[in-house]
Amino acid sequence: MVNEKVLELANKISKVKRSSKKEIKPNDWEYKVLEPVVTEEMAEIALCLEFRKPMSAEEVASKCGKSVEETSKILWQLAIDGIAFVNEIDGVDKYWYEIWVPGHMETIVNHPNRENIKDFKQIAEAFEGYGWKKAPITAGVFPVGTGAMRVIPIETAIEGETRRASYEEVSTYLNENTLFSVSNCSCRTSREAMGEGCGHLKEDMCIQLGHAAEYYIRTGRGRKITREEAFDIIKRAEENGLMHQIPNTDGPGKTHAICNCCGCSCYATRIAGLFNNNDMVRSNYVSKVDKDKCVACGECVSVCPVNALKLGQKLCTKTPIVEKKRVDFAHNTEWGEDKWNIDYRTNRENVVETGTSPCKTNCPAHISVQGYIKLASQGKYKEALELIKRENPFPAVCGRICPRKCESECTRGDIDEPVAIDEIKKFIAEQDLNTDSRYVPKLMHEYGKKIAVVGGGPSGLSCAFYLATDGYKVTVFEKQKVLGGMLTLGIPSYRLEKEVINAEIDILRELGVEFKTDVEVGKDVSLKELRGEGYEAFYVAIGAQLGRKLGIEGEDSKGVITGVDFLREVNLGNEMKLEGDIVVIGGGNVAIDVARTATRVGASKVDMFCLESKKEMPALEEEIEEALGEDIIINNSWGPKRILQENGCVVGIEFKKCISVLDKDGRFSPVFDENETKIVKASHILISVGQGMDWSSLLEGSKAELNPNNTIKADSFTLQTGEPDVFAGGDAFTGPRFAIDAIASGKEAAISIHRFVHPGQSLVYGRDRKSYHAFDKENLTLEGYDHITREKIDHVEGAKSKETFRDLRSTFTQDQIKKETERCLGCGATTTDEYQCIGCGACTTRCKFDAITLHRKYDAKSVPIEELKPIIVKATIRRKGVIAARKFKKIFVKNS
Incomplete structure (x- = not known):
């Protein structure tokens, strides 16, 4: 049933007459935002208020014919509910009404008692829907500086700009006011209520000033803060990649609030991001990139709220790259849905169409390779370490075992040899092994929610690291007695010494991560029991620590062991003495590790047999070379047929010739010549043909499911399983891959978990x-x-290396670092779309190279709302003329 008085109020606030063409009707958002909170009696009083003309209860009572006492009570309720503003003026409370946005939509959404409202979701939807209703008709008719909201640049971004004005400085507004409050962000509150939050949380984000602060404090919408606290909030927002906007209806240099916004939830920024009507919200500035200084680290790209920045290239090309010149703008073109970016919250792009540097592209974690190489060249090793840790918390580990996909695609390799990226990273990461120089991230928040990570390998530890830096209470449960997973138990010390792993894990301890080893989740404690202890989400990253068998005759003989089990025993320090001739089956990196470890525990001779030819072997070339250097014999194109035994003990193995490994479609389908066989004597056989997962009872009672290959089913992007509070990643999800892949998925899981444990957050909106x-x-x-x-590092002779489990490989000297970093071509650079840029300056806060700056392009000032109408009318007429002229020109050119 429609409340006619409330409908009348909606029309009054909208400044339209009933029965007119623009009349507000019951299905309009202006009515729907009021309907859940305004009674007929309240509407009668509210209809007596005036726009921006404060009135006392006595004045209102005389207009509506009610008692002062009753009128005062209802006016106060209107203020509480966000339908009226109140300030004490000359010792008397006075009330008035405002425009919808910025105004009543925000104050109603920021209701101090939202839980008591019968349909808060309707209010949230009304705020969101109002923007959809109004934004399209504003296209091109609001000149720069006249929109209802306006971007204010981050002040450090314009410090060197001589043409800046005081109304462009955040500090001016804070220094000129004496009363401050902070409240939840109304846009994010609305998004959250609809289940569309972007992970940027609403709490303590928007600052009110002067009369607005008084209203927010008195009605319980915000809490009173000092000027110093306001500056701290501004700083914290900038550190978190947020930008500043102000309500822009009070006139030049005046505002009643400073909002700290993201591009993925803010309704004002949406005018640019979705509707591409950037002039309506932009500041006077645009960003410019100095390509000579830029190293394509991508930090600016990641924080740009409107995706105006993307990574490109700066090397010369045979065919020139022609940038598409923008000719259609909201002010000179009919601006319908074909000009919008409807999916702006999910289709964010990192790279221009023609591509960017191959090192960042091919790294599974997309680490800013050019960036840390440049910092290293300047001797800024700790800053380089910080940059790496934005995507990889274990650079010292990866510097020793990384597959170097960045190097394999390095452009320098097309000239001579690739840059020694991994050795540079290893040198930088040495800082992490020294407690005096290591980089420990600053805690950005203090959420305090409890998260459980199941599995202390690279993926689980990565997830724990990023959750801990976000202020979560993280506990890692590891069923082994030691941490590190396959880093510790699957990789020999001569490749990755345990001290290196432990040093980087110690940083997690400094961040407050708790570790419980020798605890198997599913056996010693269940997920259900952990939920009972207050854990709100789980990341399952148990790795692939189960060795696979061959399924051939004699496999159960004494002396046959999987390579994974063999490495685990050795790495745990358990007695594992091998004697005689050893056969290792497999051709991957793990098989190489197994073979090289066997030489160190007593084997007199080690033979590797694999299905693949030498060119097809999955092991890295350098791994193969190191194995050969330690006198390990590699026998290619042979597959096991049966294991020979005597009295239950292995004595040998029979192989058959492998003709091909893959079928015509590239699938694993080996073909053998059964007539060509050979028998090899062996006292031990170590099988390294793959790894699997041991789930035991971990998932018992949950909705999480497994794939036919025993990996866990989870969303490929969010990593959420069929059990909503259980996320999974690393080898348990993908099957065996490299540590850097597991680390990358750990970070993504942390992002998903952060969103999951906060009600109303989407796992996908606004996500990179x-x-x-x-x-x-x-x-x-x-x-x-x-x-x-x-x-190059000094070569280690195989005869020397195979005698020890110590890592004998050296690290670059500072002189080598200086020389090697100079070899980087600096392939990539950031590009900027000057129209798309709204001049917030968030990009400048992340650039460590002074490569991106803000430059003043416009000289626009705010216009008081009372003076805005003639400006809009004039702009509308001018726009129509321009559009008509362009159409005529196109027709004339076409027909001539």
Whole structure:
């Protein structure tokens, strides 16, 4: 049933007459935002209020014919509910009404008692829907500086700009006011109520000033803060990648609030991000990139609220890259849905169409390789370490075991040899092993919620690291007695010493992560019991620590063991003495580790047999070379047929010739010549042909499911399983991969868990999908570059290395670092769309190279709302004329 008085009030606030063309009707959002909170009696009183003309209860009572006492009570309720503003003026409370936005939509959404409202979701939807209703008709008719909300640049971004004005400085507004409050962000409150939050939380985000602060404090919408606290909130917002906007209806240099906004939930920023009507909200500034300084680290791209920045390239090309010139704008073109970006919350792009540097693209974690190389070249090793840790909390570990996908695609390799990226990273990461120089991230929040990580390997530890830096109470449950997972138990110390792993895990302890080893979840404690202890989400990253068998005759003989089990026993320090001839089955990196470890525990001779030819072997080339250097014999293109035994003990193995490994479609389907066989004597056989998961009772009673290959089913992007509070990643989800892949999924899981444990947050909206692609190297012009010899570490003789479990490989010297970092071509650079940019300056806070700056392009000032109408009318007429002229010109050109 429609409340006619409330409908009348909606029309009054909208400044439209009933029965007119623009009349507000019951299905309009202006009515729907009022309907859940305004009674007929309240509406009668509210209809007596005036726009921005404060009135006392006595004045209102005389207009509506009610007693002062009754009128005062209802006016106060209207203020509480957000339908009237109140201030004490000359010792008397006075009330008035405002515009919808910025105004009543925000104050109603920020209701101090939202839980008591019968349909708060309707209110949230009304705020969101109002923008959809109004934004399209504003296209091109609000000149720069006249929109209802306006971006104010981050002040440090314009400090060197001589043309800046005081109304462009956040500090001006804070210093000129004496009363401050802070409240929840109304946009994010609305999004959250609809289940569409973006992970940027609403609490303590928006600052009110002067009369607005008084209203917010008195009605319980905000809490009183000092000027110093206001500055701290501004600083914290900037550190979290947020931007500033102000309500822009009070006139030049005046505002009653400073909002700290994100591009993925803010309704004002949506005018730019979705409707592409950027002039309506922009500041006077635009960003510019100095490509000579830029290293394509991507930090600016990640925080740009409107995706105006993307990674590109700066190397010369054979075919010039022509940037598409924007000719259609909201002020000169009919601006319908074909000009909008409807999916702006999910289709964010990191890279321009023509691609960016291959090192960042090919790294599974998309670490800013160019960035940390540049910082290292400047001797800024701790800053380089900080940059790496934005995506990889274990650089010292990865510096020793990384597959170096960045190097394999390095553009420098097309000139001479790839940059020794991994050795540079290893040198930088040495800082992490020293307690005096290590980088421990600053805790950004203090959420305090309890999260359980099941599995203390690289993926679980990565997830724990990023959750801990976000202020969560994280506990890692590890069923083994030691932490590190396959880093500790599957990788030999001569490749990755335990001190290195433990040093980086110690940083997690400094961040407050709790570790419970020798505890198997599912056996010693269940997920249900952990929920009872207050854990709100789980990350399952148990790895692939189960060795696979071959399924052939004699496999149960004494002396046959999986390579995974063998490495675990050795790494745990358990007695594992091998004697005689050892056969290792498998051709991957783990098989190489098994073979090299066997030589160190007493084997007199080690033979590896694998299905693949030498070119097809999955092991890295350098791993193969190191194995050969330690006198390990690799026998290619042979598959096991049966194991020979005597009295239950292995004595040998029969192999058959492998003709091919893959079928025509590239699927694993080996073909053998059964007539070509050979028998090899062996006292022990170590099987390293793959790994699996041991789930035991971990998932018992949950809705999480497994795939046919025993990996867990989870969403490929969010990593959420069929059990909503259980997320999974690493090898348990993907199957065996490299540590860096597991680390990357750990970070993504942390992002999902952060969103999951806060009600109303979407797991996908506003999230970086990290979709990278490299430029076409065939189109590069690489002539003219010096051929600089790649720096190398000293070679370790196999005869020496196989005698110890110590890692004998050296690290670059500072002189080598200086020389090697100079070899980087600096392939990539950030590009900026000057129209899309709204001049917030968030990009400048992340750039460590002074490569991106704000420059003043416009000279617009705010216009008081009372003076705005003639400006809009004039702009509307001018826009119609421009559009008509362009249409005529197109027709004339077409017909001539």
